[in-house]
Amino acid sequence: MHSNRPKATSDTSTIVRLYGALLVIAITVGALVTAVALRDKEIQDWRHHLGSMSYMLTEHTAQTVFSAFLVLDAITEQVRQMDVQDEAAFRQRLSTVEMHQLLRDKIQGLSQLDVASIVAANGDNINFSRAHPVPRINLAERDYFKAHRDQPHLGDHISTAVRNKGNGKWTFYVSRRLDDAQGRFLGLVLVGLSVDAFTGVYGRLIETLGDGASISLYRGDLTMLARAPHQDDLIGRVNHSGTAHRIINEQGQQDAVVLADTPRFSSGLSGLRLTAVRKATRYPLVVSLVVPDTIFLASWKRSVTLIASMSLLSIAFVLAGIGALSRTSRRRAQTEHELRESEAKFHTMVDGATDWEYWLRPDGSVHYMTPSVEQFTGYRAEAFERQPDLIATLVHPDDRTLWRQQVQAVGAPEATPSTARPLDLRIVHRNGSQRWVSHVSRPVHGPDGRHLGQRISMRDITERKASETEIRQLAYYDALTGLPNRRMFLDRxxxxxxxxxxxxxxxxxxxxxxxxxxxxxxxxxxxxxxxxxxxxxxxxxxxxxxxxxxxxxxxxxxxxxxxxxxxxxxxxxxxxxxxxxxxxxxxxxxxxxxxxxxxxxxxxxxxxxxxxxxxxxxxxxxxxxxxxxxxxxxxxxxxxxxxNPAMQAAIDARIAMENALRQALVLGQFQLHYQPQVDATGWHTGAEALIRWSDPVRGMVPPDRFIPLAEETGLIIEIGQWVLDTACAQLAQWATDPARQNLQISVNVSARQFHQSDFVERVRRSLAASGANPARLMLELTESIVIDRVDEVIDRMEQLNVVGVKFSLDDFGTGYSSLSCLKRLPLDEVKIDRSFVRDLVDDSNDAAIVQAILAMSHSLGLRVVAEGVETLAQRDFLLTRGCETFQGYLFGKPAPIAQWAGSGHSRGVARVSPLEA
Ligand SMILES: Nc1nc2c(ncn2[C@@H]2O[C@@H]3COP(=O)(O)O[C@H]4[C@@H](O)[C@H](n5cnc6c(=O)[nH]c(N)nc65)O[C@@H]4COP(=O)(O)O[C@H]3[C@H]2O)c(=O)[nH]1
CATH class of the missing domain: 3.30.70.270 (Reverse transcriptase/Diguanylate cyclase domain)
Known part of the structure; x- marks a missing residue:
C-alpha cells in the first residue's frame, strides 16, 4: 500500500539515519579514544607510581642488608683486634662464650638478622649467636664458604638463599673472609638475613596493590633471594629471560619501569604487566616489582566500563531518538502522503462528479464547488466564489422562496441532518434553458461539533421529471386527446x-x-x-x-x-x-x-x-x-x-337482476330452447340453441334482457360454457338417433366468451367430454366479435375448423363488417338479420339489402340462413332469391327439447311451399 511512498519521505528518513549513524560513530570513536588515552594515562601514572615504589623498596632492602653489613663490620673488627695468628688460635679464641655473647649482642634487636656465625677454615661453624656450645655444623659445602676459600680477594659476599641449618628458615648470608697476617685463610664471618624480613614488607605492599602483584629480590647476578608472594621453587633460580634480566644484564640499566606482555611466573598465562626494576646502589641487589594489568588497568577498566555504558546508553538514546524521529517523520510523511492521496481521490471523485456539489460556509460564502456547476448553470465555480448571490439568481423564481427557506434553515447553527428535506427545483441556465434538480442540503459539523456551514448536492433530474410527467400523462391522461382519462376523472x-x-x-x-x-x-x-x-x-x-x-x-x-x-x-x-x-x-x-x-x-x-x-x-x-x-x-x-327517479328504479332493478343472475346458474334456472332451421323443402337441417332463464319472480326472462347484463358482469363466461356443454350433450344424444343424427346445433357465442384466452380449448373440452361430433356444431359469432382483432379471431376459428367446428355470422347486415374482412373469415354460414326479413316484402330497401347479401354470400360460397321468417311470403321471397335455409316462427318457435317432435319435417311448410305448389 505504501510502496509508492514519496521520495521526500525516504530522503528525510535517510538523512535522519545518516545523522544517527554519524552520532553513533562519534560516540564510539570518542569512547575508544578516551579509553585509549585513559589507558595511556593510567599506565603512565602507574609507571611513576611503581617507579617510586621500587625506589623505596630498593632503599628499604638496602637498608636492611646494610644492618647486616654493619654487624659484619663490627664482628670483623673485633676479630682483627684479637690479632689471631693461626688457625688453631682462631678456633680457640673465636669459639669462646664471650665471642658467642658478642655475636648475640650484635644481632640483638635486629629482627631481620637471623644469625651471626664464625666459620673455621675447614667449614666448621665454630661459634654463632643462637647457642653455645655450638652444635656440630659444617658449612664447607655452602657456596659462600667455597667462594671465600677459593677467592682470597672476593670481598664481601652475598649468598643465595637457603634453608638455614639452624631453624630451617629461608635465609641468605652476607659474609667476609678472615685471613692471618700472611694472608692465609682462617675462616669467615657470616650474618644471616631472614628472607621473611623482606617478604613480610613486600607482602604487605603487595596486599595494598592487589592480587597478581609480586616483588622479587635478586642478587646482582639475578639469582632470586626472596619473593612475595613466596614460591619455594623460584628461590635460588637465576632469572635469565625476564624483564629484570633484559634491563640489568642486556641493557645495563640501573632502573626502569617496563610494560610488557610476558608470561607470569605464577600462572604461566600471558598478560600485560608493568615491571619496575631497580638496582641497589651500594649492594649487588636488584628489586623487581611486577604488577599485572588486572591491577594497574583495574581502575581504567572501571572507567572504560563506565564510558562504554555511557556510550552505549548514549547510542541507545541516539538510536531511540533516531527511531522515534524517523518514525515520526515517516508517520508525518505518511500522513502527508495519505492526505495528498485522499485529496487526489476526493478531487477524482468530486471533480469528475456529474452532480453539482458545493459547501457553503456559515456566512454563506462558497467554500468549495465542483466543476460540474458549469454544466448546470453555464458559470464556472470561480464565479460563485466571487459572487455567492449568483446561486439565488439562478434558482427559478417560482422555486426561490422554498429554496431560500431550506438554505436558511439548514444554514442555522442549530440545524441537524433532519432539518433538510430534498427539494425539487428548477435551475435556469445562463443560456436560458431550465433544468430540474433534486436539491439536498445537509449541515456540516466539525469533529468538535462546530457548525461549519452546509453541504449542498444538486442532481439533474430533468429526465426523471420528464419521465414522471410522461408516466403521469399516460396514467392519468388520454394519449389521443390529452384529456384526463377515466382514472383521473374518477379521482377528480x-x-x-x-x-x-x-x-x-x-x-x-x-x-x-x-x-x-x-x-x-x-x-x-x-x-x-x-x-x-x-x-x-x-x-x-x-x-x-x-x-x-x-x-x-x-x-x-x-x-x-x-x-x-x-x-x-x-x-x-x-x-x-x-x-x-x-x-x-x-x-x-x-x-x-x-x-x-x-x-x-x-x-x-x-x-x-x-x-x-x-x-x-x-x-x-x-x-x-x-x-x-x-x-x-x-x-x-x-x-x-x-x-330521474324512474331511472333509479331501472338501476335498482338491474342490480337486483345481476344478483339473481348469479344465483340462476347455481340454482339451475337456465334452460335451452331449440328453434328449428329448415331447408327449402321444410326439412329440418338443425336448430339454434337459445337460452331461457326461468326466474321464480320474473318468470321466463328473455335472453335480450339478461345476456347484455351477463356480458357486462362477466357471468357470460360461465353461462356460455353451460350453453355449450348442454348443446354438445344434446348433439351427442341425437347422434344415437338415426332420424336426427345429421342435425346440427347452432350456439350463440358472445364477444367476451370468444375472446377468452382458452376459448378454443374450452370448446374442444366440451366436445370431448360429451362425445359430440364437432362437425355438427355451428358457432354463431356476431359482427362485433369478428370486427375487432381480426387476425386473432381468424386464428381461433381456424383452430376450431381443424377439429370440424363450423362458424356462422349472426345478425348479418346490422353491423358494419366490410366485405374484405368477411372474405378473410373462415365462415360456413351467414344469417340474415330478422329486421331485414320483417319488411322484406314491403320495403324495397330491405329487399335490395337481402338480395345483395344473398348474392355476396353465394359468391363467397357461404350458406345463407334467413332469420325471423314468419310468413310464407317472406319464405317464398327468400326462396326465389336463392336462400336455402330458414328459421322463424313459420317453422317453429324456440321450444324445450322435450317438445321437439320426432319428425324431421316442419309442419305445413311443404304444403305452402311455392316450390312444391
Ligand atoms: N319476432 C320473431 N322473433 C323470432 C322469430 N324466430 C326467431 N325469433 C327470435 O329471434 C332470436 C334469434 O336469435 P338471435 O338473433 O341469435 O338473438 C339472440 C341471441 O343474440 C341472444 N341469445 C339467445 N340465446 C343465447 C345464448 O345461449 N348465448 C348468447 N350469447 N346469446 C344468446 O339473445 C337473442 C334473442 O334471443 P331470443 O329472445 O331467443 O330470440 C331469438 C328468437 O326467439 C320470428 O319469426 N319472429
Whole structure:
C-alpha cells in the first residue's frame, strides 16, 4: 500500500539515519579514544607510581642488608683486634662464650638478622649467636664458604638463599673472609638475613596493590633471594629471560619501569604487566616489582566500563531518538502522503462528479464547488466564489422562496441532518434553458461539533421529471386527446363531491358518446375516427369553464364535470341542462375530418346527473349518468337525458337482476330452447340453441334482457360454457338417433366468451367430454366479435375448423363488417338479420339489402340462413332469391327439447311451399 511512498519521505528518513549513524560513530570513536588515552594515562601514572615504589623498596632492602653489613663490620673488627695468628688460635679464641655473647649482642634487636656465625677454615661453624656450645655444623659445602676459600680477594659476599641449618628458615648470608697476617685463610664471618624480613614488607605492599602483584629480590647476578608472594621453587633460580634480566644484564640499566606482555611466573598465562626494576646502589641487589594489568588497568577498566555504558546508553538514546524521529517523520510523511492521496481521490471523485456539489460556509460564502456547476448553470465555480448571490439568481423564481427557506434553515447553527428535506427545483441556465434538480442540503459539523456551514448536492433530474410527467400523462391522461382519462376523472369526481359539500354548491356529472361513431370508425378507418375524437375533445374543452373537467373515458365516451352550480337543486339542474344543450349544439356542428369528408355530421347522446355531497357513492353516480345516457340513446340518439327517479328504479332493478343472475346458474334456472332451421323443402337441417332463464319472480326472462347484463358482469363466461356443454350433450344424444343424427346445433357465442384466452380449448373440452361430433356444431359469432382483432379471431376459428367446428355470422347486415374482412373469415354460414326479413316484402330497401347479401354470400360460397321468417311470403321471397335455409316462427318457435317432435319435417311448410305448389 505504501510502496509508492514519496521520495521526500525516504530522503528525510535517510538523512535522519545518516545523522544517527554519524552520532553513533562519534560516540564510539570518542569512547575508544578516551579509553585509549585513559589507558595511556593510567599506565603512565602507574609507571611513576611503581617507579617510586621500587625506589623505596630498593632503599628499604638496602637498608636492611646494610644492618647486616654493619654487624659484619663490627664482628670483623673485633676479630682483627684479637690479632689471631693461626688457625688453631682462631678456633680457640673465636669459639669462646664471650665471642658467642658478642655475636648475640650484635644481632640483638635486629629482627631481620637471623644469625651471626664464625666459620673455621675447614667449614666448621665454630661459634654463632643462637647457642653455645655450638652444635656440630659444617658449612664447607655452602657456596659462600667455597667462594671465600677459593677467592682470597672476593670481598664481601652475598649468598643465595637457603634453608638455614639452624631453624630451617629461608635465609641468605652476607659474609667476609678472615685471613692471618700472611694472608692465609682462617675462616669467615657470616650474618644471616631472614628472607621473611623482606617478604613480610613486600607482602604487605603487595596486599595494598592487589592480587597478581609480586616483588622479587635478586642478587646482582639475578639469582632470586626472596619473593612475595613466596614460591619455594623460584628461590635460588637465576632469572635469565625476564624483564629484570633484559634491563640489568642486556641493557645495563640501573632502573626502569617496563610494560610488557610476558608470561607470569605464577600462572604461566600471558598478560600485560608493568615491571619496575631497580638496582641497589651500594649492594649487588636488584628489586623487581611486577604488577599485572588486572591491577594497574583495574581502575581504567572501571572507567572504560563506565564510558562504554555511557556510550552505549548514549547510542541507545541516539538510536531511540533516531527511531522515534524517523518514525515520526515517516508517520508525518505518511500522513502527508495519505492526505495528498485522499485529496487526489476526493478531487477524482468530486471533480469528475456529474452532480453539482458545493459547501457553503456559515456566512454563506462558497467554500468549495465542483466543476460540474458549469454544466448546470453555464458559470464556472470561480464565479460563485466571487459572487455567492449568483446561486439565488439562478434558482427559478417560482422555486426561490422554498429554496431560500431550506438554505436558511439548514444554514442555522442549530440545524441537524433532519432539518433538510430534498427539494425539487428548477435551475435556469445562463443560456436560458431550465433544468430540474433534486436539491439536498445537509449541515456540516466539525469533529468538535462546530457548525461549519452546509453541504449542498444538486442532481439533474430533468429526465426523471420528464419521465414522471410522461408516466403521469399516460396514467392519468388520454394519449389521443390529452384529456384526463377515466382514472383521473374518477379521482377528480371524488374531490368534487367533497367540494360540493364544503361549498354548498351542486355539480353535474355528464356522460356522452358519439352516435354511430363505430360506423364511422369501421367505414372510414381509425384515423378518421381519431380525428373526430380529437376535435370533439377540443370543442368540449372550449365549451366549459376552466374549473370544469372534461375527460375521455374510452372509445367515443366522454365525461364532464360541471362545478359551481347553484345550491338550489332545480336551478342547478337547469344550469346543467343549458350547458348540456350548448355542448349538444357545438358537437352537432359539422366536422372537417379529411378532404373527402369535410362536412361530417356527428351527434352526441348525453346523459347526466346532479351531484351533491358524498352520500351517493361514485359508482352509483356513474351508473346514474350511464342510465341517463342509455335513455338518451333509447330516445333515438342525439338527445339529452337527465337522470330521474324512474331511472333509479331501472338501476335498482338491474342490480337486483345481476344478483339473481348469479344465483340462476347455481340454482339451475337456465334452460335451452331449440328453434328449428329448415331447408327449402321444410326439412329440418338443425336448430339454434337459445337460452331461457326461468326466474321464480320474473318468470321466463328473455335472453335480450339478461345476456347484455351477463356480458357486462362477466357471468357470460360461465353461462356460455353451460350453453355449450348442454348443446354438445344434446348433439351427442341425437347422434344415437338415426332420424336426427345429421342435425346440427347452432350456439350463440358472445364477444367476451370468444375472446377468452382458452376459448378454443374450452370448446374442444366440451366436445370431448360429451362425445359430440364437432362437425355438427355451428358457432354463431356476431359482427362485433369478428370486427375487432381480426387476425386473432381468424386464428381461433381456424383452430376450431381443424377439429370440424363450423362458424356462422349472426345478425348479418346490422353491423358494419366490410366485405374484405368477411372474405378473410373462415365462415360456413351467414344469417340474415330478422329486421331485414320483417319488411322484406314491403320495403324495397330491405329487399335490395337481402338480395345483395344473398348474392355476396353465394359468391363467397357461404350458406345463407334467413332469420325471423314468419310468413310464407317472406319464405317464398327468400326462396326465389336463392336462400336455402330458414328459421322463424313459420317453422317453429324456440321450444324445450322435450317438445321437439320426432319428425324431421316442419309442419305445413311443404304444403305452402311455392316450390312444391
Ligand atoms: N319476432 C320473431 N322473433 C323470432 C322469430 N324466430 C326467431 N325469433 C327470435 O329471434 C332470436 C334469434 O336469435 P338471435 O338473433 O341469435 O338473438 C339472440 C341471441 O343474440 C341472444 N341469445 C339467445 N340465446 C343465447 C345464448 O345461449 N348465448 C348468447 N350469447 N346469446 C344468446 O339473445 C337473442 C334473442 O334471443 P331470443 O329472445 O331467443 O330470440 C331469438 C328468437 O326467439 C320470428 O319469426 N319472429
Amino acid at each position: 369526481l371524488g374531490h368534487t363531491l367533497a367540494a360540493t359539500e364544503r361549498n354548498q354548491t351542486h355539480s353535474a356529472l355528464v356522460l356522452l358518446d358519439l352516435d354511430h361513431f363505430k360506423k364511422l370508425n369501421d367505414t372510414q378507418g381509425h384515423d378518421v375516427g381519431d380525428r373526430l375524437l380529437v376535435e370533439v375533445a377540443r370543442r368540449l374543452a372550449l365549451a366549459v369553464r376552466d374549473a370544469d373537467t372534461v375527460a375521455r373515458l374510452g372509445g367515443d365516451e366522454f365525461a364532464l364535470m360541471l362545478d359551481g352550480l347553484d345550491p338550489d337543486e332545480p336551478t342547478a339542474a337547469r344550469q346543467a341542462e343549458q350547458i348540456a344543450e350548448k355542448i349538444h349544439a357545438i358537437l352537432n356542428q359539422p366536422y372537417a375530418l379529411n378532404e373527402a369528408n369535410d362536412d361530417h355530421r356527428s351527434s352526441p347522446s348525453i346523459g347526466m346527473t346532479l351531484l351533491y355531497g358524498r352520500s351517493t357513492p361514485l359508482d352509483v353516480l356513474m351508473k346514474q349518468a350511464d342510465v341517463a345516457l342509455y335513455q338518451a340513446k333509447d330516445a333515438g340518439r342525439n338527445a339529452i337525458r337527465f337522470f
